[in-house]
Amino acid sequence: MSIATATERVFNFSPGPAVLPLAVLEQAQRELVCLPGYGMSILEMSHRAPGFLDILASAKRLLRELLAIPENYHIVFLQGGSRLQFSMIPMNLLRGQSGSAEYLVTGSWSKMAVDEAKREGKVNITWDGKATNFDRLPKAGELKLAADAAYAYFCSNETIQGVQFATEPHVGEVPLVCDASSDFLHRPLPIEKYGLLYACAQKNAGPAGVTVVIVRDDLLARSQDSLPGYLNYTNHVKEDSLYNTPPTFAIYLMKLVLEWLKDEVGGLTRMHAINQQKARQLYDAIDESGGFYRGHAQPEFRSLMNVTFRLPSEALEKEFVKEGEDRRLDGLKGHRSVGGIRASIYNAMPSAGVEALAAFMREFKQKKG
Numbered sequence: 001m002s003i004a005t006a007t008e009r010v011f012n013f014s015p016g017p018a019v020l021p022l023a024v025l026e027q028a029q030r031e032l033v034c035l036p037g038y039g040m041s042i043l044e045m046s047h048r049a050p051g052f053l054d055i056l057a058s059a060k061r062l063l064r065e066l067l068a069i070p071e072n073y074h075i076v077f078l079q080g081g082s083r084l085q086f087s088m089i090p091m092n093l094l095r096g097q098s099g100s101a102e103y104l105v106t107g108s109w110s111k112m113a114v115d116e117a118k119r120e121g122k123v124n125i126t127w128d129g130k131a132t133n134f135d136r137l138p139k140a141g142e143l144k145l146a147a148d149a150a151y152a153y154f155c156s157n158e159t160i161q162g163v164q165f166a167t168e169p170h171v172g173e174v175p176l177v178c179d180a181s182s183d184f185l186h187r188p189l190p191i192e193k194y195g196l197l198y199a200c201a202q203k204n205a206g207p208a209g210v211t212v213v214i215v216r217d218d219l220l221a222r223s224q225d226s227l228p229g230y231l232n233y234t235n236h237v238k239e240d241s242l243y244n245t246p247p248t249f250a251i252y253l254m255k256l257v258l259e260w261l262k263d264e265v266g267g268l269t270r271m272h273a274i275n276q277q278k279a280r281q282l283y284d285a286i287d288e289s290g291g292f293y294r295g296h297a298q299p300e301f302r303s304l305m306n307v308t309f310r311l312p313s314e315a316l317e318k319e320f321v322k323e324g325e326d327r328r329l330d331g332l333k334g335h336r337s338v339g340g341i342r343a344s345i346y347n348a349m350p351s352a353g354v355e356a357l358a359a360f361m362r363e364f365k366q367k368k369g
């Protein structure tokens with residue numbers, strides 16, 4: 001049997017798990033059998049061994065550096081994906097509070113988060129984008145929050161609809177909670193504006209299996225002893241993500257991605273510029289198509305990460321996906337709940353992949369438009 005090589009790789013537009021930097025995969029491949037200096041694989045190593053503790057410390061240090069995370073914020077690496085955070089957030093931050101939780105419903109993921117929060121306590125829907133099928137986001141001035149709200153929750157990038165907040169919503173003194181699963185590390189963030197921010201790794205930061213939670217110190221006082229141990233943030237902070245065995249391989253791989261962002265890309269300001277440039281190419285192809293391609297999001301809310309659009313018919317959309325695959329442009333089918341096409345162009349998607357897709361879009365329109 002022959003071994004597949006890097007030259008056989010497709011351009012992977014999957015929403016997640018998603019494309020990873022080739023340099024990261026190659027380093028993991030080189031180090032898989034024996035982590036340099038430690039005499040064994042990361043897969044075989046105790047989570048309390050110096051080798052893994054070094055990796056854990058490096059991952060935290062790199063996150064702190066890349067995002068300029070202030071000292072009064074903790075970073076923990078958890079399991080259960082972002083879906084578990086839908087529950088852990090209200091369990092820790094809403095239980096025992098007098099005010100309700102405010103939720104901005106801007107697409108499928110924030111809607112699912114609301115459904116979980118309702119199981120735990122009082123929830124107020126601050127804003128709901130359903131009336132226009134989640135093609136836009138609230139503007140400044142549209143949000144009216146109760147002053148005693150326990151927290152205000154939003155999803156910075158709705159992966160399925162392809163709408164993204166370019167800046168944080170204004171919530172005054174209410175602690176801001178953010179699901180950044182599909183745009184984590186795509187730009188610098190003013191972390192001091194957030195109470196809690198979390199992201200599963202498998203979209204933009206690593207493989208499936210680990211979720212990063214960044215939480216402001218004072219909010220931990222809300223977590224009650226009656227919570228199940230794993231579901232209480234304070235246990236993970238106290239034990240520095242070693243409350244139970246953490247997903248060691250996923251954290252290792254995320255550390256490699258963070259090193260790539262710092263050393264190869266040159267930091268998040270540079271990453272943001274590249275992401276803007278990549279997204280512009282696809283939105284230009286949409287806007288120049290004379291209505292053949294119709295973007296889902298209203299232009300000012302377009303996502304830099306997930307570009308969603310329709311073609312004149314479902315038959316043409318099927319053809320587009322099929323022809324794309326023939327050209328090694330993989331994973332372009334939209335989410336089953338909204339249909340159409342979705343091109344996920346996370347940090348690790350090379351510019352060459354976006355250029356190939358934009359060229360394909362123009363050719364396909366030429367032929368079928």
Ligand SMILES: *Cc1c(COP(=O)(O)O)cnc(C)c1O
Pocket residue numbers: 016080081082083084109155157158159179180181182200203
């Ligand atoms: C993928 C995704 C989730 C769900 O993540 P899991 O790790 O599968 O639980 C939640 N929110 C957003 C914005 C996502 O893109």
